[in-house]
Amino acid sequence: MSNNLLKGKKGIIFGALDEKSIAWKTALKCVEAGAQIVLTNAPVALRMGEINKLAEQCGNAPVIGADVTNMDDLKNLFEKSMEHLGGKIDFVLHSIGMSLNVRKGKHYTEMNYEWNQKTLDISAMSLHKVLRTAWDMDALSEGASVVALTYIAAQRVFPDYNEMADAKSLLESVTRMFGYYYGVKKKVRVNTISQSPTRTTAGSGVKGFDGFINYAEKMSPLGNASADDCANYCVVMFSDLTRMVTMQNLFHDGGFSFTGVTQAVIEQMEK
Numbered sequence: 001m002s003n004n005l006l007k008g009k010k011g012i013i014f015g016a017l018d019e020k021s022i023a024w025k026t027a028l029k030c031v032e033a034g035a036q037i038v039l040t041n042a043p044v045a046l047r048m049g050e051i052n053k054l055a056e057q058c059g060n061a062p063v064i065g066a067d068v069t070n071m072d073d074l075k076n077l078f079e080k081s082m083e084h085l086g087g088k089i090d091f092v093l094h095s096i097g098m099s100l101n102v103r104k105g106k107h108y109t110e111m112n113y114e115w116n117q118k119t120l121d122i123s124a125m126s127l128h129k130v131l132r133t134a135w136d137m138d139a140l141s142e143g144a145s146v147v148a149l150t151y152i153a154a155q156r157v158f159p160d161y162n163e164m165a166d167a168k169s170l171l172e173s174v175t176r177m178f179g180y181y182y183g184v185k186k187k188v189r190v191n192t193i194s195q196s197p198t199r200t201t202a203g204s205g206v207k208g209f210d211g212f213i214n215y216a217e218k219m220s221p222l223g224n225a226s227a228d229d230c231a232n233y234c235v236v237m238f239s240d241l242t243r244m245v246t247m248q249n250l251f252h253d254g255g256f257s258f259t260g261v262t263q264a265v266i267e268q269m270e271k
């Protein structure tokens with residue numbers, strides 16, 4: 001059901017890989033709420049072709065390839081997006097994560113540092129690159145909203161999350177730092193949403209994911225937040241209803257982050 005919360009707004013959505021992706025659901029909800037969007041992903045992800053189905057469902061939204069670590073790609077993306085949408089960008093979703101050490105099964109204590117550099121670049125510094133590109137081109141409108149997705153492993157230890165914990169800490173720091181400068185300059189808001197474990201391609205790559213997601217479900221008074229719920233939260237964050245929220249890490253996890261223990265977990269332990 002449309003609520004017109006984003007009527008007249010123009011956005012760029014990074015990271016829709018397939019229909020499980022948080023970015024995929026968010027793209028659909030943004031369009032439903034009245035926004036016009038551009039979809040983008042790494043050229044290698046575009047070759048899968050799935051995103052074209054999403055583009056169709058989003059009123060033939062343009063798909064523009066960009067490796068988020070490449071400044072030329074990002075410049076081209078913002079240029080073409082503004083051209084297509086006919087003006088500056090009102091919201092950006094950064095829904096990107098990739099860990100080479102996780103993918104290649106390297107333990108945290110035996111990290112390959114070259115891979116680690118790449119992980120930090122793709123998963124964290126890329127937010128700086130996106131914001132820097134927009135800043136240099138003055139591509140964001142006054143009061144625009146930028147949201148990046150993160151996970152609570154930035155604050156607490158979840159061993160199998162590996163180097164992504166460090167990447168998310170850096171991502172959240174870039175959010176605060178750039179959020180400060182962009183707030184002062186143009187009232188642009190920059191926030192992270194810290195999402196429950198969710199069955200997506202990136203999520204399922206984490207070792208022991210089934211145990212992880214079940215534990216979180218039992219440890220959250222409301223249960224785990226779904227990708228659809230996350231998409232709704234993104235819409236609210238892109239809307240004018242949250243004009244004064246910036247530099248925050250916003251937990252979207254059914255209460256997991258502030259729960260010490262639940263009856264369900266106690267019962268499990270007593271078995």
Ligand SMILES: NC(=O)c1ccc[n+]([C@@H]2O[C@H](COP(=O)([O-])OP(=O)(O)OC[C@H]3O[C@@H](n4cnc5c(N)ncnc54)[C@H](O)[C@@H]3O)[C@@H](O)[C@H]2O)c1
Nearest residue numbers: 015017021022042045068096097149197198200201202203
């Ligand atoms: N799934 C979870 O459990 C969970 C929980 C909390 C936070 N998150 C975060 O949500 C975000 C989205 O992940 P998802 O779970 O929807 O998984 P996903 O695999 O669907 O999305 C990850 C996206 O990152 C893109 N990407 C990777 N390298 C890139 C590059 N160089 N340039 C451009 N794009 C690139 C991929 O193509 C993919 O579309 C990530 O930041 C992830 O860490 C996920």
